[in-house]
Amino acid sequence: MSFVQNFPFFSIIIAMFSGIVSSVLDGKKARNLSLVMIAVTTALSAGTLAFCLGTGESYTFMMGHFPAPWGNEIRAGVLEGVTAVFFGVIMFLAVIGGLEHTAEDVEEKKLNLFYIMIDLMLSSLLALVYTNDLFTAYVFVEINTIAGCGLIMIRQKGRSMSAAIRYMIMSQLGSGLFLIGLSILYDVTGHLLMSPAKESVEMLVAEGSYRLPLLVIMAVIGVGLAIKSGLYPFHYWIPDTYGYATPTASAVLSGLVSKGYIFLLIKIFYRVLGYENLVSSQMANVLYVFGIVGMVMGSLHAIHETDTRRMTAYSSVAQIGYIYMGIGLGTSYGMVAAVFHIFTHSATKALLFISAVGLYEVSGDKKDYVSLRGAGYRNPLAGIGFTVGSLSMVGFPMLSGFISKLLFATSALESPHKMLPTLIVLAVSTTLNAVYFLRLVITLYSRRRPEDAPIPETVPRKSWHLRLAILCFIGVNLVLGLASQPIVQAITDGLAMFG
Amino acid sequence: MSRRKDNYETSRWLKFKTWVDGETDPLSSGMDPTEVIPESRMRERRKDLARRKAYDEELTRIAAHHEGKTEIMKARGIRYFQKFYKVMSVILCLGIILVLLWTVSALPVTGNAGNPANNEVAARYIEKGLQETGAVNIVTGMILDYRAFDTFGESCVLFIASCCVLVLLRLDADSKNESIKKMIAESDDRHFEPKDDIILQKCACVLVPVIMIFGIYIVLNGHLSPGGGFSGGAVLGSGLILYLTAYGYRKMSRLFTEKVYRRTTLCALTFYCLAKSYSFFTGANHLESGIPLGTPGAILSSGLILPLNICVGLVVACTMYVFYTLFRKGGM
Numbered sequence: 134m135s136f137v138q139n140f141p142f143f144s145i146i147i148a149m150f151s152g153i154v155s156s157v158l159d160g161k162k163a164r165n166l167s168l169v170m171i172a173v174t175t176a177l178s179a180g181t182l183a184f185c186l187g188t189g190e191s192y193t194f195m196m197g198h199f200p201a202p203w204g205n206e207i208r209a210g211v212l213e214g215v216t217a218v219f220f221g222v223i224m225f226l227a228v229i230g231g232l233e234h235t236a237e238d239v240e241e242k243k244l245n246l247f248y249i250m251i252d253l254m255l256s257s258l259l260a261l262v263y264t265n266d267l268f269t270a271y272v273f274v275e276i277n278t279i280a281g282c283g284l285i286m287i288r289q290k291g292r293s294m295s296a297a298i299r300y301m302i303m304s305q306l307g308s309g310l311f312l313i314g315l316s317i318l319y320d321v322t323g324h325l326l327m328s329p330a331k332e333s334v335e336m337l338v339a340e341g342s343y344r345l346p347l348l349v350i351m352a353v354i355g356v357g358l359a360i361k362s363g364l365y366p367f368h369y370w371i372p373d374t375y376g377y378a379t380p381t382a383s384a385v386l387s388g389l390v391s392k393g394y395i396f397l398l399i400k401i402f403y404r405v406l407g408y409e410n411l412v413s414s415q416m417a418n419v420l421y422v423f424g425i426v427g428m429v430m431g432s433l434h435a436i437h438e439t440d441t442r443r444m445t446a447y448s449s450v451a452q453i454g455y456i457y458m459g460i461g462l463g464t465s466y467g468m469v470a471a472v473f474h475i476f477t478h479s480a481t482k483a484l485l486f487i488s489a490v491g492l493y494e495v496s497g498d499k500k501d502y503v504s505l506r507g508a509g510y511r512n513p514l515a516g517i518g519f520t521v522g523s524l525s526m527v528g529f530p531m532l533s534g535f536i537s538k539l540l541f542a543t544s545a546l547e548s549p550h551k552m553l554p555t556l557i558v559l560a561v562s563t564t565l566n567a568v569y570f571l572r573l574v575i576t577l578y579s580r581r582r583p584e585d586a587p588i589p590e591t592v593p594r595k596s597w598h599l600r601l602a603i604l605c606f607i608g609v610n611l612v613l614g615l616a617s618q619p620i621v622q623a624i625t626d627g628l629a630m631f632g
Numbered sequence: 633m634s635r636r637k638d639n640y641e642t643s644r645w646l647k648f649k650t651w652v653d654g655e656t657d658p659l660s661s662g663m664d665p666t667e668v669i670p671e672s673r674m675r676e677r678r679k680d681l682a683r684r685k686a687y688d689e690e691l692t693r694i695a696a697h698h699e700g701k702t703e704i705m706k707a708r709g710i711r712y713f714q715k716f717y718k719v720m721s722v723i724l725c726l727g728i729i730l731v732l733l734w735t736v737s738a739l740p741v742t743g744n745a746g747n748p749a750n751n752e753v754a755a756r757y758i759e760k761g762l763q764e765t766g767a768v769n770i771v772t773g774m775i776l777d778y779r780a781f782d783t784f785g786e787s788c789v790l791f792i793a794s795c796c797v798l799v800l801l802r803l804d805a806d807s808k809n810e811s812i813k814k815m816i817a818e819s820d821d822r823h824f825e826p827k828d829d830i831i832l833q834k835c836a837c838v839l840v841p842v843i844m845i846f847g848i849y850i851v852l853n854g855h856l857s858p859g860g861g862f863s864g865g866a867v868l869g870s871g872l873i874l875y876l877t878a879y880g881y882r883k884m885s886r887l888f889t890e891k892v893y894r895r896t897t898l899c900a901l902t903f904y905c906l907a908k909s910y911s912f913f914t915g916a917n918h919l920e921s922g923i924p925l926g927t928p929g930a931i932l933s934s935g936l937i938l939p940l941n942i943c944v945g946l947v948v949a950c951t952m953y954v955f956y957t958l959f960r961k962g963g964m
Contacts (some may be wrong), residue, residue, distance in 0.1 A: 134917055142916065146909050149788055153901040156795070157894050196781040198915035199764070202753045205781040246799050253792050260785070272785035276792055283796040313732070320739050323748040333748065349735045506653075572652055579653065 137184040141209045141263045142194055144174040144181075144217070148256030152249045160236075160244025167248040168228060171255060175221030178259075182214025186623070191630040193265055193328075202329045208265035212472070212627020215620065216262050216396055222609065223388050223479050224255055230487035230602030231381030238288040238379040247287050254280040254385065258393045267315050267405065268325045270397055274311065278304045278361070281390050284382040285374055296373035303360055303370040307394075310357030314350045318405070321346050327404040338410055351406055351416045358398040359420070362391040364457055365427025368450045372438075375446035375486070383442070384486040387449050388479035395456055395475060399468065402460070403631040412463040421461025421551065425558045427454025432565035439501050444569060445485050448526060451562060452478045458558075459541060462551055465628060466544035472624045473540055477525070477533040477613060484606035485522040491515025491599055492577065497588050502576050506585060509577035516577050518603035523570035525610050528563050533613030538563065540621070766925035766934030767855035775860075776937045780908050787947050791901060794951045801958040827880065836878035843871035851945035855934045861941040865948025872953045893950050900943040907936050 151170040155163040185191060191210030193201070228235075228251060239247050253276055260273040281304065286297035319325060321343045322333035337343050360367040375383045402408050411417050431451030438444040456478070459471025495511035496504045509516030525532035538559065545555035613620065640646055740747040757774055765773035775783045847867035854860030876884045914921040926933030 150905050157898050195916045196912045199778050204778050246795050249795050272782050275789050279792050287799050323751040345738045346735050
């Protein structure tokens with residue numbers, strides 16, 4: 134066994150360990166430790182990815198002395214590697230970009246607690262990506278939920294408390310449904326490890342026994358994780374949560390946390406329940422319908438909003454709708470598009486939240502349209518960042534959003550019954566996206582009126598952290614948009630390894 | 633500049649332009665209930681209300697004021713919505729309950745030997761558990777050896793939960809912020825507690841040592857008899873809480889302060905993390921771990937399980953105690 138194969142295990146443990154150690158450090162040290170840890174785990178994930186690309190195979194890793202159906206296990210393949218690297222990069226940039234605001238929003242003595250949340254959040258995301266065991270997945274879903282709550286409520290101002298409570302209730306509902314699903318699954322298969330559970334499920338499907346429990350398992354796990362990732366009818370926690378948390382937390386929650394759950398869902402669909410069973414039981418169609426409704430409704434809600442952060446949050450609802458639509462298409466092309474859109478949306482939404490911070494700074498910390506007029510001139514780089522993010526969400530060529538829309542459209546051609554609704558809704562949703570995002574971009578670059586309220590004089594902060602983060606995010610977006618071919622290829626290979 | 637049309641003020645273009653400039657929100661007016669409801673329906677509603685004598689007077693009085701009318705419409709809308717909401721939520725819950733009960737009826741009967749859950753996994757735990765983990769208590773062997781990664785995750789759940797409670801409830805005593813100082817002054821409800829309650833103290837005097845010894849026993853014998861870190865830690869934590877209630881914070885602070893809490897948790901979790909990492913690493917790379925399992929049944933046996941149980945017990949006890957002190961206000 135090659136030493137590189139230990140890397141996924143190392144990255145999870147290092148992230149958890151730095152969280153534990155941070156509890157006795159002061160804020161600054163905890164922050165530095167956290168940054169170093171994220172960089173190291175990302176490098177380790179890159180090593181794993183390189184190894185898997187080299188061998189062209191996935192492998193399982195025993196967590197302990199006991200083999201598969203008895204002990205815990207994690208699994209690494211190309212798709213896991215790509216996702217882990219990507220999550221690491223986004224996490225690093227989100228933490229860097231919001232550094233000053235975190236220090237401002239969080240009480241000094243509680244700063245280390247914030248970074249404990251970040252560390253454990255990353256460890257749980259990595260564990261959700263790498264896990265090959267359903268119960269491990271549940272445990273880390275719990276850690277993820279609690280860390281998410283902590284990240285929201287640590288900014289003890291305004292509505293962040295009620296946002297945290299709302300998030301906790303909805304998230305716990307999702308976890309509860311997920312746990313019910315796992316219990317029923319264990320009852321009918323007798324396994325918690327993914328590979329043996331899949332064998333049992335396949336046998337049950339072939340025999341035709343336990344049809345109802347299997348259907349309920351799919352529904353309950355699907356709905357549970359959909360609630361946690363904010364699919365349309367279950368999205369009520371999203372605007373408050375993303376709108377009132379500290380910028381790093383908003384970027385992490387919108388860019389990574391919901392994506393971790395979707396990744397877990399895809400993994401469970403492929404590696405436990407069987408994607409073809411999902412399609413034959415119509416569960417895929419249900420997700421598809423929720424997805425396309427979300428694509429339109431999320432955008433309509435976003436048009437209503439005058440608070441730009443809440444608008445960006447509602448746009449997440451629409452984008453999550455895209456991902457579920459891709460999953461619901463029922464073809465492997467649709468799934469590739471969905472996974473690519475996971476990457477697109479995390480990179481773009483984190484960019485929007487982080488660059489919006491730069492715009493609010495120069496507008497007296499106001500977040501409505503009128504106050505932001507002309508902000509693009511006052512903070513040029515943040516303006517460019519926000520413009521790039523908006524254009525990417527709308528689907529401008531060269532940016533990542535274009536590629537994912539292209540992938541969705543081409544994958545829709547592969548499933549004849551869903552082709553027409555998919556294409557129509559894609560067109561409608563793109564137009565709606567353009568309506569609210571471009572309107573904001575136009576506002577950013579229009580002159581201030583004499584009747585506008587004067588902006589309070591603030592010393593413009595020369596924050597190189599924020600600039601670096603925005604530049605890197607733009608870079609990630611361009612990479613996803615211009616060099617999409619190898620990434621799409623890696624996703625396709627990784628999904629093939631899942632099967 | 634070209635001449636403006638006469639109806640420019642009401643034209644769609646002006647509306648669009650003002651909206652692009654962010655001055656008006658075309659949909660915001662749509663949110664106003666007075667504008668949505670067409671006049672004909674309003675009339676109907678008024679008639680409807682007129683029939684009801686109780687509302688009649690109030691309505692005629694309020695109808696004079698446009699503002700008040702909006703208010704009453706809103707209030708009624710909210711009332712209807714709340715009723716609808718209640719009914720729908722009950723129906724939804726009943727629906728979910730029915731589906732889940734129906735599923736349970738389709739599941740394998742409990743206790744049947746042919747159930748899918750009675751497979752090779754459980755068989756190996758029962759047959760070889762003692763030999764492979766050295767723990768007489770198979771459950772402990774399972775959670776701390778076969779599936780130790782999950783248990784490590786669980787202790788991290790406790791750790792992060794206590795961090796969240798600290799975020800939420802700890803007030804920084806050295807804070808310069810005026811509002812926090814005020815909150816500290818207000819939140820200190822220790823003055824109101826009965827002090828030196830003799831009955832409680834005498835009872836605690838007898839009970840606390842017994843509880844603590846029992847807790848320690850449960851933790852240390854986790855691999856031999858029912859119990860283990862989680863249950864023993866809970867007993868230990870309740871002993872600490874009883875002592876605190878009887879003797880107050882000042883005596884407790886000789887034994888247990890926030891510093892002690894942090895150090896204990898740190899040491900316990902660090903040891904757990906390092907020990908299990910070693911075990912995972914050797915296991916995955918097919919190396920000998922070199923940890924003796926000892927004779928089953930002896931107190932010093934079953935390899936890492938005993939120290940791990942102690943770690944889990946410490947974490948659980950500290951977490952319980954910290955939750956109690958923080959929820960009682962005033963910090964540790």
